[in-house]
Amino acid sequence: MSEIRFDERVAIVTGAGAGLGKTYALELAARGAKVVVNDLGGARDGSGSGTAAADLVVEEIKKAGGEAAANYDSVATIEGGKNIIKTAVDSYGKVDIVINNAGILRDKSFLKMTEQDWDMIHDVHLKGAFCVLQPAFAVMKANGYGRIVNTTSHSGLFGNFGQANYCAAKTGLIGLMNNLSIEGAKYNIKCNTIAPAAASRLTEDVMLPDLFNKLKPEFVTPLVVFLCSEENTDTKMIFNCGLGWFSRTELVCAPGAIIGDGKRPISAEEVRDEWSTITSLDDAKPLPTVTDTFAYIGELLS
Numbered sequence: 398m399s400e401i402r403f404d405e406r407v408a409i410v411t412g413a414g415a416g417l418g419k420t421y422a423l424e425l426a427a428r429g430a431k432v433v434v435n436d437l438g439g440a441r442d443g444s445g446s447g448t449a450a451a452d453l454v455v456e457e458i459k460k461a462g463g464e465a466a467a468n469y470d471s472v473a474t475i476e477g478g479k480n481i482i483k484t485a486v487d488s489y490g491k492v493d494i495v496i497n498n499a500g501i502l503r504d505k506s507f508l509k510m511t512e513q514d515w516d517m518i519h520d521v522h523l524k525g526a527f528c529v530l531q532p533a534f535a536v537m538k539a540n541g542y543g544r545i546v547n548t549t550s551h552s553g554l555f556g557n558f559g560q561a562n563y564c565a566a567k568t569g570l571i572g573l574m575n576n577l578s579i580e581g582a583k584y585n586i587k588c589n590t591i592a593p594a595a596a597s598r599l600t601e602d603v604m605l606p607d608l609f610n611k612l613k614p615e616f617v618t619p620l621v622v623f624l625c626s627e628e629n630t631d632t633k634m635i636f637n638c639g640l641g642w643f644s645r646t647e648l649v650c651a652p653g654a655i656i657g658d659g660k661r662p663i664s665a666e667e668v669r670d671e672w673s674t675i676t677s678l679d680d681a682k683p684l685p686t687v688t689d690t691f692a693y694i695g696e697l698l699s
């Protein structure tokens with residue numbers, strides 16, 4: 398089996414001071430990548446900051462013979478994002494890989510959720526991806542190469558009680574991936590998204606202890622490493638992973654029903670009467686771009 402290597406590649410892993418991000422940083426470095434270990438070093442709810450989290454991971458990488466540089470900026474500001482990319486460019490000359498992983502939680506049921514709970518989650522997860530990816534994308538475009546992995550969640554894909562802020566922000570990352578896959582296509586920039594399940598401080602009080610002990614972050618790492626590699630040529634895909642389970646989730650469009658002839662008015666009753674066909678996912682398929690959606694409508698109407 399040929400080994401997947403990252404010699405001469407420069408990777409940024411956000412939130413790499415703990416949990417999943419730490420495993421990505423360690424594994425990429427062990428396979429030859431020069432890694433920027435970004436971590437704000439704050440608490441689970443986004444408060445506070447510190448340098449220890451990133452420093453300890455850099456130390457561990459260096460002890461094992463790898464190359465790494467620490468960065469302590471928050472992903473949640475434009476300035477922070479620029480600085481993270483600057484750390485990579487100043488230290489190693491470029492950016493080939495970005496893993497958007499930094500995350501916090503501020504769970505509350507919808508009616509109890511404050512504006513601050515909403516904004517902080519969006520700032521870290523969704524705006525954070527923008528802040529980091531925009532300057533990184535410029536470098537990747539200039540070099541004609543990039544591998545981006547975003548992190549959504551099953552809460553973002555399917556919903557979860559008490560996480561309106563997190564569900565919405567994590568779904569937003571799918572939209573960002575869809576766009577970057579399209580805009581990155583001609584520059585060999587591939588962007589994919591994972592929905593992991595792993596034991597970490599974010600999940601310690603939401604999982605039963607037995608499951609928590611089994612869900613080691615290292616079970617997610619191999620997928621992320623492959624997605625970051627040159628060998629991966631797929632883009633715009635969403636992957637579920639945890640405990641050895643790897644599968645795809647996809648947004649699909651079904652043929653549904655055609656009502657009327659495109660000229661006469663359509664009534665609500667006609668929609669009601671076709672409801673089982675309209676809601677059926679039979680023969681559903683993903684559509685590559687919005688242009689393909691219009692072509693698909695044309696095809697169905699012809």
Ligand code: NAI
Pocket residue numbers: 411412413414415416417418435436437438439440441443450470471472473497498499500501521525548549550551592593594595596597598599600
């Ligand atoms: P974690 O709490 O162990 O790691 C997240 C890291 O991000 C922390 O070290 C934290 O200091 C850092 N961070 C937080 N805000 C930051 C900021 N503004 N700038 C830079 N760094 C920041 O959590 P875990 O579980 O490893 O989560 C990683 C990602 O995976 C998150 O995006 C999370 O939402 C996502 N995720 C995790 C799941 C799981 O089962 N653990 C499930 C679904 C999604």
